[in-house]
Amino acid sequence: MVLYMSGMASIPEEVYEASALDGASAGRQFFAITLPLIWQNLRTTLTFFVMSAVNLSFVLVRAMTGGGPDGSSEVLLSYMYKQAYTNSSYGYGMAIGVVIFAFSFLVSLLVSRATRREPLQF
Structure with a gap:
């Protein structure tokens, strides 16, 4: 769990903010941003x-x-x-x-x- 938490904490908020402005849902953000960056x-x-x-x-x-x-x-x-x-x-x-x-x-x-x-x- 610590590995996942530290990996997700290292992803900048600006990436999520930009994807939200582009209209990405929470599920799409998870599969397109979070999952690839903590692979x-x-x-x-x-x-x-x-x-x-x-x-x-x-x-x-x-x-x-x-x-x-x-x-x-x-x-x-x-x-x-x-x-x-x-x-x-x-x-x-x-x-x-x-x-x-x-x-x-x-x-x-x-x-x-x-x-x-x-x-x-x-």
């Missing part, structure tokens, strides 16, 4: 959202079922935790961690590529 903040928060979704899956499984009956609700992070700290297979757990890192990096790179556009200046 970098949107990209950042989207990347954070994707990364936290990976971590949240572990937290939910750990809190709710602990892996479920016979590992039926395990996700990759809970499996890594079980291997590294319960079964004392630290090397195997670290290998799973590297795979998770590579997957997270690849997904964040895809999000970055999919949301890439030329920066707007005002």
Whole structure:
């Protein structure tokens, strides 16, 4: 929220005033001015959202079922935790961690590529 608030605060009021004089509605101002000028903040928060979704899956499984009956609700992070700290297979757990890192990096790179556009200046 702080990213969005600071991004919107950095947009000069004169831009909104000029668009209002040209007859733009509040919705049109949002989609034509605000959204394009805070696009970098949107990209950042989207990347954070994707990364936290990976971590949240572990937290939910750990809190709710602990892996479920016979590992039926395990996700990759809970499996890594079980291997590294319960079964004392630290090397195997670290290998799973590297795979998770590579997957997270690849997904964040895809999000970055999919949301890439030329920066707007005002």
